[in-house]
Amino acid sequence: MNEIIRLEQIKREFIVGDEVVRALRGVSFTIGEGEFVTIMGTSGSGKSTLLNILGCLDVPTSGEYYLDGISVREMSKNDRATLRNRKIGFIFQNYNLLPKTTSIENVELPLMYNREVGHAERRQRAIAALQEVGLGDRLTHRSNQLSGGQMQRVAIARALVNNPVIILADEATGNLDSRTSYEVLALFQRLHRDGRTIIFVTHNPELANFSSRTITLRDGRITSDTRNEHMASAEEVLASLPKEEE
Amino acid sequence: MDINNLLKICIKALLNNKTRCFLTMLGIIIGVAAVIAMLAIGNGSKQSIRAEIGQMGSNMIMVSPGNGQFGGVRQSGSSMQTLKLADYEAIVKQASYVDKITPTVQASGQAIKGSNNTPTTIYGVNDQYLDIRGYKIASGSCFTESDILHAAKVCVAGQTVVDELFPGQDPIGQTIRFNQIPMKIVGVLEAKGYNSMGMDQDDLLLAPYTTVQKRILAINYIQGITCSALSEEYTDQAIDEITRIIQTNHDIKIGQENDFNVRSQQEMMETMSSIMDMLTVLLAAVAGISLVVGGIGIMNIMYVSVTERTREIGLRMSIGAKGRQILLQFLIESIIISVAGGVIGVLLGVVAAKIISLFGMATAVSSFSIVLSFLVCVFTGIFFGWYPARKAANLNPIDALRYE
Ligand SMILES: Nc1ncnc2c1ncn2[C@@H]1O[C@H](COP(=O)(O)OP(=O)(O)OP(=O)(O)O)[C@@H](O)[C@H]1O
Ligand SMILES: [Mg+2]
Numbered sequence: 239m240n241e242i243i244r245l246e247q248i249k250r251e252f253i254v255g256d257e258v259v260r261a262l263r264g265v266s267f268t269i270g271e272g273e274f275v276t277i278m279g280t281s282g283s284g285k286s287t288l289l290n291i292l293g294c295l296d297v298p299t300s301g302e303y304y305l306d307g308i309s310v311r312e313m314s315k316n317d318r319a320t321l322r323n324r325k326i327g328f329i330f331q332n333y334n335l336l337p338k339t340t341s342i343e344n345v346e347l348p349l350m351y352n353r354e355v356g357h358a359e360r361r362q363r364a365i366a367a368l369q370e371v372g373l374g375d376r377l378t379h380r381s382n383q384l385s386g387g388q389m390q391r392v393a394i395a396r397a398l399v400n401n402p403v404i405i406l407a408d409e410a411t412g413n414l415d416s417r418t419s420y421e422v423l424a425l426f427q428r429l430h431r432d433g434r435t436i437i438f439v440t441h442n443p444e445l446a447n448f449s450s451r452t453i454t455l456r457d458g459r460i461t462s463d464t465r466n467e468h469m470a471s472a473e474e475v476l477a478s479l480p481k482e483e484e
Numbered sequence: 485m486d487i488n489n490l491l492k493i494c495i496k497a498l499l500n501n502k503t504r505c506f507l508t509m510l511g512i513i514i515g516v517a518a519v520i521a522m523l524a525i526g527n528g529s530k531q532s533i534r535a536e537i538g539q540m541g542s543n544m545i546m547v548s549p550g551n552g553q554f555g556g557v558r559q560s561g562s563s564m565q566t567l568k569l570a571d572y573e574a575i576v577k578q579a580s581y582v583d584k585i586t587p588t589v590q591a592s593g594q595a596i597k598g599s600n601n602t603p604t605t606i607y608g609v610n611d612q613y614l615d616i617r618g619y620k621i622a623s624g625s626c627f628t629e630s631d632i633l634h635a636a637k638v639c640v641a642g643q644t645v646v647d648e649l650f651p652g653q654d655p656i657g658q659t660i661r662f663n664q665i666p667m668k669i670v671g672v673l674e675a676k677g678y679n680s681m682g683m684d685q686d687d688l689l690l691a692p693y694t695t696v697q698k699r700i701l702a703i704n705y706i707q708g709i710t711c712s713a714l715s716e717e718y719t720d721q722a723i724d725e726i727t728r729i730i731q732t733n734h735d736i737k738i739g740q741e742n743d744f745n746v747r748s749q750q751e752m753m754e755t756m757s758s759i760m761d762m763l764t765v766l767l768a769a770v771a772g773i774s775l776v777v778g779g780i781g782i783m784n785i786m787y788v789s790v791t792e793r794t795r796e797i798g799l800r801m802s803i804g805a806k807g808r809q810i811l812l813q814f815l816i817e818s819i820i821i822s823v824a825g826g827v828i829g830v831l832l833g834v835v836a837a838k839i840i841s842l843f844g845m846a847t848a849v850s851s852f853s854i855v856l857s858f859l860v861c862v863f864t865g866i867f868f869g870w871y872p873a874r875k876a877a878n879l880n881p882i883d884a885l886r887y888e
Pocket of ligand 2: 286331
């Protein structure tokens with residue numbers, strides 16, 4: 239298994255007033271290509287901070303982060319932007335959709351910054367991504383006309399539209415009912431089978447069973463890192479759930 | 485990324501924020517329009533005063549008595565008696581740069597017709613006065629040489645006097661009384677309206693100078709000589725010539741002070757122009773302030789939208805926009821807003837100037853004011869649309885996303 243992510247003693251400190259908040263206190267691990275990793279931990283343990291660093295949205299205070307063997311710290315800003323555009327799909331805890339913008343335009347956005355994708359292909363891929371998350375009937379709804387769960391699914395579609403090799407999801411099922419969250423999990427498992435690397439942050443321990451590995455954070459440190467040999471299938475759980483009455 | 489996508493992004497962003505766009509544009513529109521209208525007023529009054537003075541005749545020269553000393557006491561000009569008809573006749577005979585010329589005397593008094601009366605001024609002149617001052621006869625005729633020779637009791641009336649004394653009647657051939665002297669009206673002047681100093685140029689009577697001298701004032705001197713140079717460029721020569729002729733006539737030696745003044749309309753015009761320049765500077769200062777206020781308005785609205793837009797920038801960066809693309813987007817957006825606002829502002833300013841001129845105030849839109857206000861406002865708009873974006877684009881995407 240090729241190593242795709244390597245973290246070495248990552249620390250992230252925030253200075254708030256004259257106090258130093260140590261969100262990450264030295265995190266090291268490697269993730270191989272095609273792994274499905276769940277990051278768990280209590281609120282405030284540093285999960286989002288870690289994921290932001292993995293997504294090249296933030297830079298660590300100290301430590302090294304190698305993506306595909308290249309040190310992110312040494313990359314130029316533009317290279318990091320291209321990386322985010324082509325390789326990473328990031329799902330934010332608070333969605334971060336463009337206000338007053340339709341679902342389809344929100345999903346198209348990453349492709350707007352990719353000159354290799356033409357107009358027609360962009361539209362078609364955005365529609366496909368929205369259909370995949372079950373929003374085929376909400377294409378032209380604006381973000382303020384969607385429910386929380388729908389916004390979350392638009393954010394997921396936006397993260398998938400550029401066919402990223404790594405998908406980083408911060409509480410991607412936090413606002414979904416159990417049926418829809420299993421649907422999203424099933425989607426992630428499908429993507430995982432296609433060879434994508436997925437890192438999935440949650441504080442719901444049940445969801446850890448559906449991934450191949452679980453890393454637990456506490457106070458900015460890793461407290462456990464376990465492999466899960468028997469991944470539960472979200473499809474099966476879905477099938478066993480009582481059908482929604484139409 | 486290709487420019488098509490960028491333009492699409494810009495247009496979407498602008499359409500999604502119509503109110504903000506409108507407010508920004510409003511700042512620019514008002515700034516530009518205010519400056520253009522303000523400077524148009526300044527320019528307009530300056531030009532109209534110039535035109536009026538020019539209409540009076542830029543080649544006009546006036547001789548007045550003055551600087552004569554009687555026992556060491558300086559007298560006021562009109563009470564001085566240094567100018568005589570002989571001076572006038574000498575200029576007529578000898579001067580070669582002088583075109584039209586008239587002696588002048590004047591008296592104020594009450595003009596009466598039946599139960600109507602009005603205070604006015606009677607000017608004693610010859611018929612050349614009309615050409616020099618740009619008056620025209622509307623009806624009737626001017627008095628004649630023979631009227632002057634005989635000091636005939638005839639006069640030409642200005643429109644204001646006619647309106648006061650002969651409401652709705654034809655005044656030609658009628659006799660009025662001016663300071664008890666009966667005068668027959670032989671002609672009526674075309675109305676000239678008010679001049680830039682607010683003086684009614686139609687509130688006057690013109691009579692032969694001999695009549696005013698002998699019958700009204702009972703004096704044998706004249707109060708001034710008004711003449712015109714052959715053309716504007718001969719004005720200086722004409723002034724020198726007239727000065728020399730009167731000096732000889734008055735037997736004034738070199739080094740002695742003249743007992744008269746010769747001034748050209750041009751000198752007066754220069755004085756007026758400098759006053760008007762001051763006015764323009766003042767208006768420009770006011771315009772400058774509106775420009776600054778407009779500019780601050782633009783900065784404000786641009787800055788207020790920064791929070792929302794910083795998040796937008798953070799999001800765009802987090803899905804892969806490069807700093808350069810963000811900056812280009814904001815630059816294009818603010819160019820679109822500012823240029824559109826600037827163009828509307830120019831149109832509005834020009835229209836405002838037109839409307840102001842309908843209310844009787846002279847306005848003249850200068851291309852300088854258009855260029856200046858347009859450049860300043862558009863530049864302010866572009867800069868303050870772009871500068872916050874530049875700051876945001878330098879942040880980490882996550883910091884821009886968290887910006888409050
Ligand atoms: N920008 C920041 N400035 C200051 N402190 C921060 C900042 N971001 C995070 N922190 C602090 O770092 C710690 C970890 O935050 P983080 O968002 O990573 O938690 P989390 O594990 O994602 O929690 P949750 O499950 O509630 O989302 C918290 O104590 C938080 O207060
Ligand atoms: Mg979090």
